[in-house]
Amino acid sequence: MESEEAEAPDGDPLTVALTGPRRVELLRSPRTAVPPGHVRVRTLYSGISAGTELTLYRGTNPHLDRRWDPDRRLFVAEPATGAYPNTAWGYSEVGEVVELGAGVDDALLGVTAWGLWSHTGEVVLPVEKVEGRVLPAGLDPLAGTFARVGAVALNAVLAADVHIGETVAVFGQGVLGLIATQLTRGSGADVVAVDGIAARRERAAAFGAAHVLDPAADDVGERVRRLTDGRGADVCIEISGSYRALHEAVRSCAVGGRVVAAGFYQGDGLGLRLGEEFHHNQVQIVSSQISSAPLHVAQRWTPERLHRTVVDLVAAGRLDVLSLVSHVVPARHAADAYALLDADPAAALQVVLDFRPEPPADLRSAS
Known part of the structure; x- marks a missing residue:
């Protein structure tokens, strides 16, 4: 696994999987065609959550031994099913649109967009998941990993x-x-x-x-x-x-x-x-939970508005997030990235996985 490239333009994309407590593996996800109304996004960076995501890495997440029932709005005492392997928990991604399906505006080709699509080298998304999430011109793509x-x-x-x-x-x-x-x-x-x-x-x-x-x-x-x-x-x-x-x-x-x-x-x-x-x-x-805004403002503040506001504040220079990136780690070294966050919080702040075609050979400081 150490020798695998983080992103293979002509092959199947790399996906980071949590396969058990403190176990990280690299998988190859089959590349899929781009249907009408969709786009292919090639991931540049993917941020690791040092809070919620680490609970799955450590095996302490409540979803592992209880099931959330969305209809009753209760956790029920039933064994978790399919918790591992988990390939869906990355939610701080930014990437480049590299392919368009039929019916998609040509102007989207080549744009950089942020989103929530997991730690994977590329993804096919409905076009509405990209429209409105294009990064402002000139903004460092790393900033897009902070939208969520x-x-x-x-x-x-x-x-x-x-x-x-x-x-x-x-x-x-x-x-x-x-x-x-x-x-x-x-x-x-x-x-x-x-x-x-x-x-x-x-x-x-x-x-x-x-x-x-x-x-x-x-x-x-x-x-x-x-x-x-x-x-x-x-x-x-x-x-x-x-x-x-x-x-x-x-x-x-x-x-x-x-x-x-x-x-x-x-x-x-x-x-x-x-x-x-x-x-x-x-x-x-x-x-406070990110699935919805506080009740007294929920009619005006959708999750999408929350995300967009953060990106706009960063672009306007009113919010500094880039200085919070302590490490950029090649995606093929994802296990090292999780271990760093888990074991040494004094040394690591925001750790980002690098999915670009030729990432640095070794874990490096972003500063």
């Missing part, structure tokens, strides 16, 4: 309902948290950024966070109250997926304030004590 993850952060900020002059504490300064910090600053709020990794706190400060706190060294709830004349944060956004961080977000929140739980929490809620500040300060906990 940026939308997750934007969705959390919309759920926070941030107002000018408020204090917002953002717990977790990975990729999502750093984007949320920038978006919250852009909404006119002061940000308190919380993370246990020094390099991420430094980045948050560079993005305009008024204060950065280390949960290992600071009593975060106490510090946030002191920074706000005893009130606490108007809103807290918890985006790390840690129950202990969620509890600290509740502790940091003002009476009657709101905590947006935007992380993907795994297993039982160890460290979350709802009989304490949550109960006595009447704190709201609101879920």
